[in-house]
Amino acid sequence: MKWMFVLVLALSPLYAAAAPWGAVANYTEPKAGQTSAKRPGERYLIAQILDGRPIRAKLTLAKDSTKYQSYEKIISQGYNRWFQETAQQIRAAGREKEFADILPLLEKGVPVRFVGEVDEADIEFLIVPFKEVGEYCRGAAGCYIHSDQFPLPQIVLPQDNIFWRVVSLGEIKTANIGLHEIGHSLGLSDQYERARSLNSHPLYSTEETYKNSVMYNATSLSCDDADGIINLIDLTRGFSRGGELGWRSLCKKSDVVYVRSAPLTKGPYVITALDQGKKWRLEAFDKGSKKAEYVLAVNLYSKSMPLEDISETVFRRDSAGRPLSAKSSEGEEVYYSYVYDRKVRLAVRNGEVTNATVWQPVYKKNKRNEKLFSVYFGEGGGLSVIGYTRPYSSKGKKGTMIYIGGLDKREKSADVSLEFDAKGNIIKSEIVWPSSDQARTTTDSAIGQTTPATSATRASSPAGMESKIRRSLRHSALVKEREKKIEDLVEWYLRQSY
Ligand SMILES: [Zn+2]
Known part of the structure; x- marks a missing residue:
């Protein structure tokens, strides 16, 4: 999810290039019901793209919309942009030779085929009126939904809305939000602070705080998004780019080096x-x-x-x-x-x-x-x-x-x-506070064990008097214990500096 505070963000300048990227937290984990994953990323779409299979998408539009083809185009372009603009970033950095093994794959783009039924699809796109997106997406302006309970991934996007497009200086439009959510479907995590620590993989992600990636809030791919796609491809294929020395981020100002898709500084x-x-x-x-x-x-x-x-x-x-x-x-x-x-x-x-x-x-x-x-x-x-x-x-x-x-x-x-x-x-x-019930349970069973035969001899004393006294003594001992605990806790709390 993203774009909750997009109006504020749209007005702030974009930062210098750096390398915040992350694979989603469960990228390397097997699907529910499997004992082990054949390879990382198999619940995300990049795995099947690497196998040469097209993305089969089911597009569902709100009832009053007839712009089927324009949304098909947005989706196809979204997938293609992730690959082709990564290739452009490699060329812009003059590092074609280093990435010669994947440049043809990236430049070819991603074939997307639209299917009529959800059970033929790898992913479903729901295009809903702008006002309704929040209901599907917990207040966000678009979202990617995928869980073991609902194995078919869904992307929910708003219909293009002229008003918001104008107010946001062109930033809020279906294509921009779609590009970010499509990034999730490939296996990339969020990069804005509130979410990135929740859905990023602990090892296959960087720690930088610069913000100009699509998985933050940018509207076109930058060097850090390209780092992400390259790392996802390598990780999925089990390829160790650059061997033990790894490879340097495509971002010029970044000193991040990746070895087996993990930044060198991560872990251990x-x-x-x-x-x-x-x-x-x-x-x-x-x-x-x-x-x-x-x-x-x-x-x-x-x-x-x-x-x-x-x-x-x-x-x-x-x-x-x-x-x-x-x-x-x-x-x-x-x-x-x-x-x-x-x-x-x-x-x-x-x-x-x-x-x-x-x-x-x-x-x-x-x-x-x-x-x-x-x-x-x-x-x-x-x-x-x-x-x-x-x-x-x-x-x-x-x-x-x-x-x-x-x-x-x-x-x-x-x-x-x-x-x-x-x-x-x-x-x-x-x-x-410990209840007297708790005290009674403890006390009664204690009496039962130590003095099983004495009840008859004490029948003359007022009924239950002794056990009542014992009970209240025991109760006050539990209360005292709790009081001491609280004292210790308060002292501990006041000493803490975090
Ligand atoms: Zn997101």
């Missing part, structure tokens, strides 16, 4: 949460090749909340000086992964995760609104999380802290939720 570790944080996948890459993959479960019986500040000895750093692997003062192996603005730290002992920490911004509209810090850890046989959000650009203590115990076992309402002002004073709190 990619850490992904699985099973809502109960398991974590740790992948190790070397120059674009996966060397190892582990799925590690969280040790659900950790002794305490990870509230101490742990020091570590760093073994390895990336070119920006960020830690990649380390040993903690607690003796854990520590791994770091960086994907756009999301950072993950995984602490591992004896093949089990002791805790996993995630730093990431939260986007509101297209802006970084808050920063979110969270630590996942095991507690009493379940998964717990502590975390907080703070305004993105503030240095004070304003924010909201939460603690959720048994995250994997029940509804995710917080046990403790505290709101702080800039000075660190608590201004609002929601705390789920």
Whole structure:
């Protein structure tokens, strides 16, 4: 999706060329129901183009539209532009020799055949009135929809609308939005900040922030889009362009070098949460090749909340000086992964995760609104999380802290939720205190076990008095325990600097 804030963007100047591109996050993963992919990209259309098969498209128009041919043309041109303008970028850079193996393929373009039925199609295009696009596309002015539940990809585009075309100085038109969505259908991810960290592949994507690619909001292909198509082709074919030395981005001002379709600076570790944080996948890459993959479960019986500040000895750093692997003062192996603005730290002992920490911004509209810090850890046989959000650009203590115990076992309402002002004073709190029911269950079963035969001898005492007292003592112990926990959490929160 894109173009939500297109009017603002249309007025800002385009930036100098750089290389932000990304394959979509699931480009290298098998389709649902398959045990392994034959090769990367098989749920995207570039794979079949490389096999020499045309794109079979079903075009569905809104009832009152008769411009069937003009939309056919927009779609055909969209696919062709991705290939032919990539070839133009190669020629413009004077690097025809280096890409001689794919230039003929790119210049030939992409054949698109229109079919009458959806079950003959590889993709369906829906052209709907401008006002209705938002309903299909969650408020965006166009979208690409594809999931394992709905295996036929769909692209929803607005009918050309003279009013918007004029207001946006020609930027909002079906062809421009179509070019971006067609990029998705080939296997490219979004490059605008709110979305790119969500749908870009952690390894096959760059980190640059310059913005003139079609997968950001540009209306014609630039060097970075061309980088993307070349990398998708190489990745899909398993081709290692430039061998171990790789190849330099087509963008003149960029110093990005790709080896096996991955920027040299990426990795080497990619850490992904699985099973809502109960398991974590740790992948190790070397120059674009996966060397190892582990799925590690969280040790659900950790002794305490990870509230101490742990020091570590760093073994390895990336070119920006960020830690990649380390040993903690607690003796854990520590791994770091960086994907756009999301950072993950995984602490591992004896093949089990002791805790996993995630730093990431939260986007509101297209802006970084808050920063979110969270630590996942095991507690009493379940998964717990502590975390907080703070305004993105503030240095004070304003924010909201939460603690959720048994995250994997029940509804995710917080046990403790505290709101702080800039000075660190608590201004609002929601705390789920242990219920007396919980206390009764614990106490009654304890009595049952230790004093099974005494009820008769104590029959003269007021009914249930003793067990009532025990119950309330037990209850207040649970409350005290929770109070202590909250104290520790507040202290921890106030110490944090992220
Ligand atoms: Zn998009």
